[in-house]
Amino acid sequence: MIGDRPAAPPAEPDATHSPKPxxxxxxxxxxxxxxxxxxxxxxxxxxxxxxxxxxxxxxxxxxxxxxxxxxxxxxxxxxxxxxxTMPSAERALQAMEVRRGLEVMAARLAARARGGPAAAQLVRLVERGSRAVDERRYKAIPELVSRFHELVAVASGNPEIVQILALYRGKVDWMFSVDLEDRAEGSWDDHAAILEAILAGDEELAGRRMDEHTSKDEDACRRHVHQEGTAAPAAGRRARSTRTSTGGR
The missing domain is CATH 1.10.10.10 (Winged helix-like DNA-binding domain superfamily/Winged helix DNA-binding domain)
Structure with missing residues (x-):
């Protein structure tokens, strides 16, 4: 057994049924x-x-x-x-820089398609997030934020972006965490503004708004490094009810 819980044992692989090796x-x-x-x-x-x-x-x-x-x-x-591995602050910030570039590309491509098949889901998601912020239900925000960025990647129409962004969000989740409550309202306003540009088909505006949004995450993490002198691995975090990682928040 690794960690604090037993691993769920997968069955031996079956090429006709298993979606992954x-x-x-x-x-x-x-x-x-x-x-x-x-x-x-x-x-x-x-x-x-x-x-x-x-x-x-x-x-x-x-x-x-x-x-x-x-x-x-x-x-x-x-x-x-x-x-x-113990993540270093330098590697953590480098991962965030890569992730930001990919998020911007995803937003631009999503705007080119005006959200494509993910448009309706994005609209409903932003509405749910806005209600959660208004009602101060901050425990609901991390999952909604993560889903928003996943859907923007899907809306890009590029499976490579979807796959690579999932990897980098996981890395940033692992390396950094910041207080959510102080940022939730402004952060969700950013998501609504990004979606507005995507649905309008404005590639430049969608990319710029995503860049500004993810730059705030980088700034928050740089402040953390300045204060703590290191990245913040998940093992040292408080419960996710009050904090969330910064994978595009």
Missing amino acids: LRDLIADSIREQVITGAIKPGRRIREDEIAQDHGVSRVPVREALQKLESEGYLTLTRYRGATV
Whole structure:
């Protein structure tokens, strides 16, 4: 067992039924536990333990660990094996810069399509978020924010952007957290303004508003680094009821 809860054991792969290779399912499980802090930085990850948890051989486990190393979540060393990486402030800010560029590109492409098939969902989502802010239901905001940015990526019509942005949002979730309550109202106003530009088909305005919005996240994280001198891994966060990560907030 890794983290504080047992892993859900996936069945052996079946090419006709499994949407993902087994190595990816295992990587997803470990990544989620790293992001949420169930597995803390510096923790050793044992291949045999994971294989037993999932009821599989070590081969897909080894492939999953290599995948997570390439994503920056784990460090693999000879004889010692895999350990959870301690994110540095420099790498965290670099990840945010990459994520911002992708978010801007997604917003511009989404505006070109005027929201495409995701337009109606985005409208309903912004309305839900506005009600949540008005009613001070801040616990509902993180999920809505995450969904908004996912839908903008989908609206871009580019599957590569969807996939890469999901990876970088996960990294930023892991590396940083900031107080939500002080930012919720202004942040959700930003989302409404971004959607307005997307639905109007104004690529330049949608990109500029997304850039301004995500720049605020970067500024908040830079202030955190200045105050704390390090990134804030999930293991050190308060409960998400009062805080959220800054993956496009």
